[in-house]
Amino acid sequence: MSKEQQAVACARKAFETGRSKSLEHRIRQLKNLQRLFIEKQSVISDAIKKDLNKSVVGTQLYETLGLEGEIGLAIKKLKEWAAPRPVEKNLMTISDTVYIKPEPLGVVLIIGAWNYPWAVTIQPLIGAIAAGNAAVVKPSEVCVHTAKVMEDLLPLYIDKELYPVVTGGVSETQELLRQRFDHIFYTGNSVVGKLIMEAAAKHLTPVTLELGGKSPCYIDRNCDITIACRRIAWGKYTNCGQTCIAPDYILCDSSIQDQVIEEVKKAIKEFYTDNPQTCPDYGRIINQRHFKRIINMLEDSTIAVGGDNDESDCYIAPTVLRDVKPEAKVMQEEIFGPLLPILSVSSLDEAIKFINKGEKPLALYVFSSDKEVITRMADNTSSGGLLANDCLVHFSVNSLPFGGVGNSGMGCYHGKYSFDQLSHLRGCLIKQLKMEGVNSMRYPPHTPKKLGWARFFILQNVDLGWVGRMALLAILAVVAAVVLQKYFL
Structure with a gap:
C-alpha cells in the first residue's frame, strides 16, 4: 500500500x-x-x-x-x-x-x-x-x-x-x-x-x-487616475504578480494611456523604491521555469516601464507594456507575473465586448467615479467576483463567496x-402518524375534487409565528374532518 x-x-x-x-x-x-x-x-x-x-x-x-x-x-x-x-x-x-x-x-x-x-x-x-x-x-x-x-x-x-x-x-x-x-x-x-x-x-x-484566468481592469476617464493606478499597482505587483485575482491587463482610452503609465510608474517607485530587486517587500518568481515563461511573453510587446530581470535571482522588475495588441503573446494566457499590459479601447461598450470575447475571469475590476459605468460593467459581464475602485480586497471579506465561474472555476468558499x-445540506421532514384525513387527497382513486384540495394545500406557502401556527393547525384539523366526511367517507 x-x-x-x-x-x-x-x-x-x-x-x-x-x-x-x-x-x-x-x-x-x-x-x-x-x-x-x-x-x-x-x-x-x-x-x-x-x-x-x-x-x-x-x-x-x-x-x-x-x-x-x-x-x-x-x-x-x-x-x-x-x-x-x-x-x-x-x-x-x-x-x-x-x-x-x-x-x-x-x-x-x-x-x-x-x-x-x-x-x-x-x-x-x-x-x-x-x-x-x-x-x-x-x-x-x-x-x-x-x-x-x-x-x-x-x-x-x-x-x-x-x-x-x-x-x-x-x-x-x-x-x-x-x-x-x-x-x-x-x-x-x-x-x-x-x-x-x-x-x-x-x-x-x-x-x-x-x-484563475485573465482578470481585466477597466479604467474610465471619469475617475481619479492617480488613486486608481496606485491601487492597481498594488494589486498587480503584490507577490510579484503571482496572485490568481491580480489585475491581468488594463483597458482604457488611448487618451489617458500615458497618464496611466506615469502614475503606475510613480506607485512602483513609492512601493518598491528605485531598485525593486533590493526592496524587502518585492518578491521573486517562484522558479526558473516560470521566469522563462514570463520573459517569453515580452517578445512582441513594447516596454514602457521596467523590464529589468535577473534569471539567477528569479527577478523580474515591475513592468508596464504599452499599446498592446489582443494577439500579443502576453494576452494569450494568464500572466501570473509582474507584467501589466495596457490595451486601448474607445468606449465602455468596446471594453465590455472585449471582456466578453474571452473566458469568464476570476475577478473583474472597474475604476470609475460614475455609478452608471460600474452598473453597466456589472450588468453586462460575468466573472467570479467584481470589484469597483480597488483590487484584491474582496478576497478578505469572509461574508462574500469567493470562487470562479466557467473557466475560472466552480464552487465557492470563505x-x-x-x-x-x-x-x-440534508433535507429533512419529520411527520407524525396523525391527520390522515388531509393525506387522503393524495391516495387513489384520484378525482378532480381531490386535485382541487391538493392544489389548495400544496401551493399555499405559509410563514407564521408560533401562535399563528397553532391557530392554523386547529383550523386545518376541522377542515380535514370536513373534507374526510364530505368527500372520502
Missing part, C-alpha cells in the same frame, strides 16, 4: 469513528490550528522567505492574518452554522418538522497552490474541519520549504489521523486522485483543473475548483460558504 493510500485509509478510518462530528472536537482542532499561527509564525515566515522572498510582515499580511480571521469566525459561528435550519412550509406540511441538516461529507482532498501556500491550502482545511470532515492535505511541491514545514507542523497541532499531510509531486498527486474521496478541493490552473475533474468523475466525487461547500 502506497503512502497516499495509507493516508486516505487512515483518514477514512478516523472519520468512521465519528469523533470529527462533535462540535467540541471541531472547535478544539480549530483552536489548535489558531495556536499554530501564533507559536510558529517565525518558522512559517522563514520558509516562505526562501520560497517566494516574502517579508515577515508580508507573510503575516497576505498569508496568516486572514487565516486567523477565518478560524476565529468559524469558532464563533460554528454552533449556528451546524444547527438545523428551518424552512418555509406549505399547508400540507404545516404540522410537520421541516428543516435542513448540515452533515459532514466524509473525507476531503485538499490540493493547495504555491503562490499563497498557507492561505489557499489552510482556508479550505478550516472549512473541512468546521464541517466535521476528515481531510487529506496536499501542499504544493513547488514551495519546497513551506511544504516541508506544513508536513512537520500540522500533525503537531491537529489530529494527524483525521488530517494527514501528503507531500510530493505529480506522481504522488496522481496516486491520490486514484483514491476515492467525498469531495476534492483544488486551487491552481484550469489545465490541471480539468484533470482533477476527470479523475473525480470516476467516483462521481464533487469538486471545488479555484482556478466563512460560512466554506462550511456549506464542504457539507451535505
Whole structure:
C-alpha cells in the first residue's frame, strides 16, 4: 500500500469513528490550528522567505492574518452554522418538522497552490474541519520549504489521523486522485483543473475548483487616475504578480494611456523604491521555469516601464507594456507575473465586448467615479467576483463567496460558504402518524375534487409565528374532518 493510500485509509478510518462530528472536537482542532499561527509564525515566515522572498510582515499580511480571521469566525459561528435550519412550509406540511441538516461529507482532498501556500491550502482545511470532515492535505511541491514545514507542523497541532499531510509531486498527486474521496478541493490552473475533474468523475466525487484566468481592469476617464493606478499597482505587483485575482491587463482610452503609465510608474517607485530587486517587500518568481515563461511573453510587446530581470535571482522588475495588441503573446494566457499590459479601447461598450470575447475571469475590476459605468460593467459581464475602485480586497471579506465561474472555476468558499461547500445540506421532514384525513387527497382513486384540495394545500406557502401556527393547525384539523366526511367517507 502506497503512502497516499495509507493516508486516505487512515483518514477514512478516523472519520468512521465519528469523533470529527462533535462540535467540541471541531472547535478544539480549530483552536489548535489558531495556536499554530501564533507559536510558529517565525518558522512559517522563514520558509516562505526562501520560497517566494516574502517579508515577515508580508507573510503575516497576505498569508496568516486572514487565516486567523477565518478560524476565529468559524469558532464563533460554528454552533449556528451546524444547527438545523428551518424552512418555509406549505399547508400540507404545516404540522410537520421541516428543516435542513448540515452533515459532514466524509473525507476531503485538499490540493493547495504555491503562490499563497498557507492561505489557499489552510482556508479550505478550516472549512473541512468546521464541517466535521476528515481531510487529506496536499501542499504544493513547488514551495519546497513551506511544504516541508506544513508536513512537520500540522500533525503537531491537529489530529494527524483525521488530517494527514501528503507531500510530493505529480506522481504522488496522481496516486491520490486514484483514491476515492467525498469531495476534492483544488486551487491552481484550469489545465490541471480539468484533470482533477476527470479523475473525480470516476467516483462521481464533487469538486471545488479555484482556478484563475485573465482578470481585466477597466479604467474610465471619469475617475481619479492617480488613486486608481496606485491601487492597481498594488494589486498587480503584490507577490510579484503571482496572485490568481491580480489585475491581468488594463483597458482604457488611448487618451489617458500615458497618464496611466506615469502614475503606475510613480506607485512602483513609492512601493518598491528605485531598485525593486533590493526592496524587502518585492518578491521573486517562484522558479526558473516560470521566469522563462514570463520573459517569453515580452517578445512582441513594447516596454514602457521596467523590464529589468535577473534569471539567477528569479527577478523580474515591475513592468508596464504599452499599446498592446489582443494577439500579443502576453494576452494569450494568464500572466501570473509582474507584467501589466495596457490595451486601448474607445468606449465602455468596446471594453465590455472585449471582456466578453474571452473566458469568464476570476475577478473583474472597474475604476470609475460614475455609478452608471460600474452598473453597466456589472450588468453586462460575468466573472467570479467584481470589484469597483480597488483590487484584491474582496478576497478578505469572509461574508462574500469567493470562487470562479466557467473557466475560472466552480464552487465557492470563505466563512460560512466554506462550511456549506464542504457539507451535505440534508433535507429533512419529520411527520407524525396523525391527520390522515388531509393525506387522503393524495391516495387513489384520484378525482378532480381531490386535485382541487391538493392544489389548495400544496401551493399555499405559509410563514407564521408560533401562535399563528397553532391557530392554523386547529383550523386545518376541522377542515380535514370536513373534507374526510364530505368527500372520502
